[in-house]
Amino acid sequence: MTSTNSPRIAIVTGGGNGIGRATARMLADAGYAVAVWDLAEQAAEEVVSAITAAGGVAIARKVDVSKPEDCAAAAAAVVERFGRIDVLINNAGVVRDGQLVKVKDGQVVGQMSAEQFQFVLDVCLKGVFNCTQAVVPTMIAQKYGRIVSTSSVVALYGNFGQTNYVAAKAGVIGMTRVWARELGRYGITANVVAPGFVATSMVESIPEKVLKSMIEHTPVGRAGQPDDIARAYLFLADEKSSFITGATLSVDGGSVLGT
Numbered sequence: 445m446t447s448t449n450s451p452r453i454a455i456v457t458g459g460g461n462g463i464g465r466a467t468a469r470m471l472a473d474a475g476y477a478v479a480v481w482d483l484a485e486q487a488a489e490e491v492v493s494a495i496t497a498a499g500g501v502a503i504a505r506k507v508d509v510s511k512p513e514d515c516a517a518a519a520a521a522v523v524e525r526f527g528r529i530d531v532l533i534n535n536a537g538v539v540r541d542g543q544l545v546k547v548k549d550g551q552v553v554g555q556m557s558a559e560q561f562q563f564v565l566d567v568c569l570k571g572v573f574n575c576t577q578a579v580v581p582t583m584i585a586q587k588y589g590r591i592v593s594t595s596s597v598v599a600l601y602g603n604f605g606q607t608n609y610v611a612a613k614a615g616v617i618g619m620t621r622v623w624a625r626e627l628g629r630y631g632i633t634a635n636v637v638a639p640g641f642v643a644t645s646m647v648e649s650i651p652e653k654v655l656k657s658m659i660e661h662t663p664v665g666r667a668g669q670p671d672d673i674a675r676a677y678l679f680l681a682d683e684k685s686s687f688i689t690g691a692t693l694s695v696d697g698g699s700v701l702g703t
């Protein structure tokens with residue numbers, strides 16, 4: 445364990461935008477030193493500049509989470525700079541929607557391509573595996589770690605046009621349950637946050653009518669904000685959340701309850 449006056453060290457993947465950016469900022473405000481990993485290098489650097497300007501400690505790195513060698517090198521750089529890794533927030537994600545088969549006038553006119561399926565699996569599922577595998581040896585050595593990974597409520601109830609994304613996000617829940625069993629004895633917890641509908645760039649392509657209906661089906665009557673999700677990450681990342689592992693926390697304004 446770190447002494448009380450040395451900061452906890454957290455990594456946020458996909459920390460350059462949306463939920464990841466909000467989480468990186470909130471962690472820094474709470475006193476963590478934050479490594480912002482993102483494929484979008486400039487976005488990561490902007491987040492680090494904002495944190496540094498506010499008096500926090502952060503470093504940026506271009507990382508493609510789908511590449512194990514990128515994740516391993518980035519984890520080594522965090523250890524070299526800070527000496528430990530306390531928290532991993534697996535947040536990087538992509539969508540490439542498409543129906544399993546697209547039917548028009550009774551005819552099959554298209555389908556989700558194998559590449560489309562694989563791309564989302566590589567980032568959203570294998571990326572979580574890669575980053576976790578890269579940090580866990582350090583966490584085992586220090587007998588402390590918090591792994592929090594992002595699923596989605598769609599993993600629980602499915603979603604039209606998202607075979608790839610739902611497969612990846614359901615897989616994150618499954619992997620986390622395995623890691624909770626395998627790593628608990630080393631002081632490492634592994635949990636999942638399952639966001640509902642959150643107002644970020646990922647939902648920009650959703651038609652107005654669909655957005656309206658999504659809000660109508662959310663008991664609290666609004667879309668989520670990145671900070672709503674960041675708060676859940678911070679709760680599960682906390683040292684005191686040591687008896688919570690293998691859990692999936694829906695943060696969705698109640699939408700998963702159905703109507």
Ligand code: ADP
Nearest residue numbers: 458461462463482483484508509536537644646
């Ligand atoms: P949301 O915040 O709703 O999850 P965003 O699209 O705003 O969605 O954020 C996802 C982040 O993940 C982006 O900053 C994006 O650059 C990052 N990202 C996407 N693919 C990768 C990848 N292969 N490796 C690292 N980061 C990635």
